[in-house]
Amino acid sequence: MSAIKVVIHSFPLLLQAAMTTFVLSLVATAIGLVIAALVCALGLSKRRWLARAGAVYVSFFRGVPLLVQLLLIYYFLPFIGIDVPSLVAAVVGLSLCTAAYLAEILRGGLASIPPGQREAGEMLGLAKSQIWRRLLLPQAVRSMLPAIVSEVTLLLKASSLISVIGVAELTRTGQNIAASTYQPLEIYATVGAIYLALNLLLAAGGGMMERRFGLARR
Amino acid sequence: MKRGLWVGLVAALVGLSIAGAASAGHADDVLAKVKSKGELVVGTEMQFAPFDFLENGAQVGLNADLFREIGKELGVKVTFVDLPWDGVLPGLEAKKFDVVAGPVTITKERMTRYQFTLPIADATVALLKRAGDDSVMKPKDIAGKAVGGGKSSAQLDQLKLFAETLPGKADIREYVDNNQAYADLAAGRIVAVANSLPNISYVAAQRPDTFAVVTPPFGQKVYFGYVGRPDEDSKTLMAAIDDALRKIEADGRMEQIQKKWFGLKMDLPDSVPEPGF
Numbered sequence: 001m002s003a004i005k006v007v008i009h010s011f012p013l014l015l016q017a018a019m020t021t022f023v024l025s026l027v028a029t030a031i032g033l034v035i036a037a038l039v040c041a042l043g044l045s046k047r048r049w050l051a052r053a054g055a056v057y058v059s060f061f062r063g064v065p066l067l068v069q070l071l072l073i074y075y076f077l078p079f080i081g082i083d084v085p086s087l088v089a090a091v092v093g094l095s096l097c098t099a100a101y102l103a104e105i106l107r108g109g110l111a112s113i114p115p116g117q118r119e120a121g122e123m124l125g126l127a128k129s130q131i132w133r134r135l136l137l138p139q140a141v142r143s144m145l146p147a148i149v150s151e152v153t154l155l156l157k158a159s160s161l162i163s164v165i166g167v168a169e170l171t172r173t174g175q176n177i178a179a180s181t182y183q184p185l186e187i188y189a190t191v192g193a194i195y196l197a198l199n200l201l202l203a204a205g206g207g208m209m210e211r212r213f214g215l216a217r218r
Numbered sequence: 219m220k221r222g223l224w225v226g227l228v229a230a231l232v233g234l235s236i237a238g239a240a241s242a243g244h245a246d247d248v249l250a251k252v253k254s255k256g257e258l259v260v261g262t263e264m265q266f267a268p269f270d271f272l273e274n275g276a277q278v279g280l281n282a283d284l285f286r287e288i289g290k291e292l293g294v295k296v297t298f299v300d301l302p303w304d305g306v307l308p309g310l311e312a313k314k315f316d317v318v319a320g321p322v323t324i325t326k327e328r329m330t331r332y333q334f335t336l337p338i339a340d341a342t343v344a345l346l347k348r349a350g351d352d353s354v355m356k357p358k359d360i361a362g363k364a365v366g367g368g369k370s371s372a373q374l375d376q377l378k379l380f381a382e383t384l385p386g387k388a389d390i391r392e393y394v395d396n397n398q399a400y401a402d403l404a405a406g407r408i409v410a411v412a413n414s415l416p417n418i419s420y421v422a423a424q425r426p427d428t429f430a431v432v433t434p435p436f437g438q439k440v441y442f443g444y445v446g447r448p449d450e451d452s453k454t455l456m457a458a459i460d461d462a463l464r465k466i467e468a469d470g471r472m473e474q475i476q477k478k479w480f481g482l483k484m485d486l487p488d489s490v491p492e493p494g495f
Contacts, residue, residue: 013274013275016275071305074305074314075305075308075309075312075314078312078313078314079312083314086299096393114337163302164301164304165301165304165305166299166300166301166302166305168300171461172302173275175265175395175397176265176271176272176300177263177272178273178397179264179265179266179267179272179397180267180271180272180273181424182397182400182421182424182425182428183402184397184398185401
């Protein structure tokens, strides 16, 4: 088959796989943000052992390669009697890993707010919840957004690793097609272009949110 | 006390998972489990044409056809799990599936680590070259040249032994993935790729302008088989698959499937032969 024919022929399959990549990455980011908020709260806790637990979480999931984490979840858990299907293992692995990075982004965002802000809120007699909702969070989110968008693009690319546990995401599907057509160059060029397009889409979404939170005005 | 509640919850969860682990460790006959579930789970990599590959997103190849017949004989549904090859045998050991399709070349060393079914195809090694490359006309023409093979494949081992006998040896490159080796051959980085004859015949048939097979094959005669865990629990399943394969061979279905994917009928021994390699 000619190069163009191969690309046109395989494009619908690649697009479908790209949807898997995109959706899994977004789901993992959403779950990751929830875990990250908990881990960040642990890390900021005044109880020493809670703060320690948060730090241990971050160092483990940042310190062990995602590839190894995925293999552990998929191949090791069955040995202790928990059989996880590959899709579940993928979402769990991606979420747990990205949560560690997101937790640090959240911590950094909160730390960037000068203590005077909170003190001013307290002086004005605002309730604790009001200080968080009206003062601290809007400013923190504003400063965290670029880093979060960047983490999502990293995760989207790292999601190619879930191919090792048998999820037919974009990279794996590309490999499969390359293996049956014996035309790897055309297929991988297409796969690369699709990743780029997805990340441009994410960057555009991030830009819209930044404008919504008024980052540009600052 | 809120904190007391948390500690209790965590303790309960840990207790539960330990109990779960204990019950999962209980030994069970694999064939009985497959029959009661009504499903045989097969691990494979769908990047191994003509045995197992994807066409328009659907699995095709000898494995799909042959296991459909094996499933009929056993009276169960067959489900395939597609993993990169590096993960397939570890997945078998982690009991992610009941049997591995591959297929895998039957060698002495592997027979000590796994149980094999009856041979399902000839796995003798041959060379693939670029179409129109006159410098490689027979296997020993690779002397002193760069040749590729699949990392830790039985065919690579045979290639190494063969290269030792050549004057000037050969520069042997190991590839994680056969398809990378084919890509390097097309790009001119190597002059030939060693792989089993059915594999490379299929590659050459798909891209006759780019690739050609160097005849004859070389090295020891070896066969492909399917693989099960070496434990007692898997024995009955492996025996049942062998019985199914004998029946499929006897009534001509095997010949039909082989002709479809290899273009010819292969003569196979009706017991696992003592590998000479």
